Amino acid sequence: MSIFSFTLIFAMAALSLCLVMTGIRFAIGPTLPDRITAFDLFVANVIGIVAIYTELTGNQDFIDVAIILSLFGFLGSISFAYYLMKSAR
Amino acid sequence: MFEDINFLLIREIISSVFIIIGVMFMLISTIGLLRFPDFYIRMSAITKGATLGLGFILSGMGIYFNEPDMFLKVMLIIGFTFLTSPVAAHVIGRTAVRNKIPFWDHTNLDEFKDYLHKEHSAHRDHERDNTQV
Amino acid sequence: MKTFIIHSLIAFIGSYLYFKYGEPLLPYNAVWAVFVSTFIMFVLWLTSASYHRAYFHKLPKAISFIVFFLKELVIANLRVAYDILTPAYRMKPTVVAVPLSVTTDLEITLLANIITLTPGSLMIDISADRKFLYMHTLYVKDDDVEQVKYNVKHGFERRLMQLTR
Numbered sequence: 001m002s003i004f005s006f007t008l009i010f011a012m013a014a015l016s017l018c019l020v021m022t023g024i025r026f027a028i029g030p031t032l033p034d035r036i037t038a039f040d041l042f043v044a045n046v047i048g049i050v051a052i053y054t055e056l057t058g059n060q061d062f063i064d065v066a067i068i069l070s071l072f073g074f075l076g077s078i079s080f081a082y083y084l085m086k087s088a089r
Numbered sequence: 090m091f092e093d094i095n096f097l098l099i100r101e102i103i104s105s106v107f108i109i110i111g112v113m114f115m116l117i118s119t120i121g122l123l124r125f126p127d128f129y130i131r132m133s134a135i136t137k138g139a140t141l142g143l144g145f146i147l148s149g150m151g152i153y154f155n156e157p158d159m160f161l162k163v164m165l166i167i168g169f170t171f172l173t174s175p176v177a178a179h180v181i182g183r184t185a186v187r188n189k190i191p192f193w194d195h196t197n198l199d200e201f202k203d204y205l206h207k208e209h210s211a212h213r214d215h216e217r218d219n220t221q222v
Numbered sequence: 223m224k225t226f227i228i229h230s231l232i233a234f235i236g237s238y239l240y241f242k243y244g245e246p247l248l249p250y251n252a253v254w255a256v257f258v259s260t261f262i263m264f265v266l267w268l269t270s271a272s273y274h275r276a277y278f279h280k281l282p283k284a285i286s287f288i289v290f291f292l293k294e295l296v297i298a299n300l301r302v303a304y305d306i307l308t309p310a311y312r313m314k315p316t317v318v319a320v321p322l323s324v325t326t327d328l329e330i331t332l333l334a335n336i337i338t339l340t341p342g343s344l345m346i347d348i349s350a351d352r353k354f355l356y357m358h359t360l361y362v363k364d365d366d367v368e369q370v371k372y373n374v375k376h377g378f379e380r381r382l383m384q385l386t387r
Contacts, residue, residue, distance in 0.1 A: 003101075003105070004101040004104075004105060007105040007108065007109065008108070011108050011109070011112045011146075014112045014115070014116055015112060015115065017116070017119075018115055018116060018119040021119045021120070021122070021123055022119060022122065024123065025122050025123055031128065031185075031188075031190055032188075033128055033132075033181055033184060033185040033188070033190060034128055034131070036181055037122070037128075037131060037132055037135070037136075037181065038122070040136065040139075040174075040177060040181075041118070041119065041122060041135060041136075041139055044115070044139040044140070044142075044143055044170075045115065045119075045139075047143060047166070048111070048112075048115060048142070048143055048146050051146050051147055051150050052108070052146065052150075054150065055104070055108075055150050055153055055154075060154065060156075060158075060159060063150075063159070063162050063163075063166075064162075066147075066166055067162060067165060067166055067169075070166050070169050070170055070173075071169070074169075074173040074174075074176075074177060077177045077180075077181065078176075078177060078180060081177075081180045081181045081184045082180075084184050084188065085183075085184045085187060085188075114299070114303075117303045117306055117307065118306075120306055120307075121302070121306040124306060125306075126311075127315070129315070129344065129346075129358050130313070130315055130360065132344060133341065133342060133343060133344035133358060133359075133360065134302050134306070134341060134342065134360070137295075137298075137299065137338075137339055137340070137341040138299060138302065138303070138341060140339070141295065141299055157238055157241040157242045157255075158242070160238075160255060161238055164234075171339070172335075174339075175334070175335045175338035175339050176335070178338055178344060179334065179338055179344075179345050179346075182344055182345070182346050182358070183346060183347050186346055186347065192315075193315060196315045196316065196317070
């Protein structure tokens, strides 16, 4: 195994650890805005995992998934925040 | 002179360094999300760390593939993330203030009291109007 | 400002088309791509001297603004990372009301986005009469709030006003 693929697998493992820790915050977060923040970080982590998986397999088509995901993550957190603002009134 | 250099090896090394730096930023911001005591501190600390880490990982990937199409897509994702992440942070923060999420005990709120008072009393007036109708 | 955005888009798309469809004399990699787009930008900048005199003087300021912003971004990120990794908290969170000199929508949006992108500071809201910007910041030295306001006004706002006015 070359050093390069070792680096990629190590990065994949570290990002999975990030996902688990974000999940803990998502579970114990005392309020709803905490959960929205954790959701934002979820999306960023998954984009990173998709990027590293693209590099590991060498198939360039997977990067389109990351583009779509970055669009939809922004829409998701904005609509959650808007719903929260409306329901507070 | 240039024929002796293994360009694939150079690209792999540069890409590895970029990815390691990006993953370190992501890991640090996630630990910060777990450790910090207050919603606003978590918000202001983590969103930017994740954005910078993502930028490093993606540019490492663009350097490894070494093609114009890939570079265009990578620049698209980085530009979009840097545009939208502060907007999302701002909207969520303002929503949290309106929903009366408490600040940390040591927070210095001297210059913010007028705004908080106005905002929350406006809420109370609104609710009273609703109940009267 | 508008001319700057249009010119950088033209430079980006031009270098992309050159490497994709032209028959490049240079081998493609990231260093040469940056070099070609800088070259197109430089040619556009030189031609603009004949029809848009103010823009001719503004490009060096734009470059220094971008360099200053990247430097602030990395420094603030490292400071927050140090605070996360060591057990004791060194931060004193404060909500500061920064008085604004900029007036138009575009300038206020840009200023708020830039301040939110630097770690350790978060815009919360703007006051109703558009005079103050409420900013949640983490690091205040010796409880000196005026120093933070001075840094924001003379670091980001002054450079931004030089660009847009």
